[in-house]
Amino acid sequence: MSEHIRIGIAGYGNLGRGVEAAIDKNPDMTLVGVFTRRDPAQVTTLGADTVVRTMTELPSFTDEIDVLILCGGSKDDLPVQGPELAALFTTVDSFDTHARVPEYFAAMDAPATAAGTTAMISVGWDPGLFSINRLYSEALLPDGDTYTFWGRGLSQGHSDAVRRVPGVAGAAQYTLPSDTAIDAVRSGSRPVLATNQKHTRECFVVLEDGADAAAVEQAIVTMPHYFDEYDTTVHFISAEELARDHSAMPHGGFVIRSGNTSTEASQTIEYRLALDSNPEFTASVLVTYARAAHRLNQQGRTGAVTVLDVAPALLSPKTPAALRAELL
């Protein structure tokens, strides 16, 4: 296809850097620039040629940018920036506060509809790819149960909680899916499982000088809400080991649905992600859906949309005829 998509990045943290890298893997896209609230002179980009500008310059780029990828946070940035920018650009964002998706959808739909832009919200892997797989498998097996497992993945919130324990100098916390629970789900027995039965927790902790390891471990495994209801393992490591082995941001998980098409026949659909870098993968998802957002906007589909509204073919740079010949 001869289409070429011009992308802008609004916000330049881990996710914005991932988007910059992902655009490089997609020859049908060009990066117009990174737009930041910081002083552009202080921002070092991955690409030597990447243009950095202030966020306030964005309104003068409406003719330059086909899709603006919003890389701000869901808590403070997107609820404010999102509706403002959707009034100017076709946007893609990774709004991920599950409970507030309907409210955010409405807040994006109004300005996008009025402006004739397309606002693709909540793009990523959960919400996002996992949501798509919940939908497919639920529709395919109406008589069934869906299970989501997260991990093995670094949890920022739980790592922070461990760091607040007296005597802890540094920490990383991983959430792991329970093999026992996964096997039970895969068996087709459709077990009832609470979140703490589906997951275990593993902590890597650097102690402060003179801290009591047993007391720290006890404080962690009994911590209400975070650890007390989970099977938790604590490993004590050196500051060097923490820096060397635990600075990546792996994540992933499973969506599994098992259901019955008859009393005799149980069927299982499983979708799994194993990610070395959570922000880089999320960025790749955003960039892929930027292609779809651009196409939907060109087709006249304006207002807020989600990944559930996107036909798979809209995601690929290949023509429909090539996709049929190669993938069907």
Add this chain to the structure above:
Amino acid sequence: MSEHIRIGIAGYGNLGRGVEAAIDKNPDMTLVGVFTRRDPAQVTTLGADTVVRTMTELPSFTDEIDVLILCGGSKDDLPVQGPELAALFTTVDSFDTHARVPEYFAAMDAPATAAGTTAMISVGWDPGLFSINRLYSEALLPDGDTYTFWGRGLSQGHSDAVRRVPGVAGAAQYTLPSDTAIDAVRSGSRPVLATNQKHTRECFVVLEDGADAAAVEQAIVTMPHYFDEYDTTVHFISAEELARDHSAMPHGGFVIRSGNTSTEASQTIEYRLALDSNPEFTASVLVTYARAAHRLNQQGRTGAVTVLDVAPALLSPKTPAALRAELL
């Protein structure tokens, strides 16, 4: 949603029976009837109330049926029936001769476009759900490799080949994905693997009286094209065991793509089906896509389409707002 979808079934073998069962699991659908080339009086249906008619009566049911599900075979039935019926009805079929999909698409597109019907072709799990997952994962990880594994599954063609070996009274052949190959792919090392490195074969054989087991085993494992390039295991069992343990039609497999978002970060996307009954699951996929075919036709999207053209939300009986609230 208040929509109600009236379904007809054309052809009543294993797949047609599966469709009849699947309609029962979807309260927004009604089965108008089964249409067969056989004498309707000789056909026993799963449901006591299912109406059976001859295929020749179909043209008088255009006002009664919203979507006709074509349950004939890809080799002889669909190439002839498909275009004829697409001129009368919105259709869904499971045409699965991968190499001839473009040709069949064109043959269905012309009559469907002329008649204002929608012909959804090649619906099932491969082609079908596996195709969708190849597309998603290829678009998400442009710098990567996709691997398809089939099994554990009963292969009709290979079972037939074993039955033709002198001394064999009965047989079932299963294709199994190789655990070694799956582990290599999951590791992110992106290995180059031929089909015979990805799969092993397992045969369950009933010998004729007085047959030489060693000679039969040798004839099987050295059979050109079918077994000689595979790691093949042969088990000799009794006729009773064959009937008791090997009359089901399990199947499934994996689509795995691993790719790099940067030199350091490898990402793996995996989709897996484990099916107790291949025809019942394929039937469930057909029925789910009948809902989408009906909606696409109502939206004015006529002509031939494939699963790659169907937005996930079109598959679900739930409203878009409910899907956003529950699944995102």
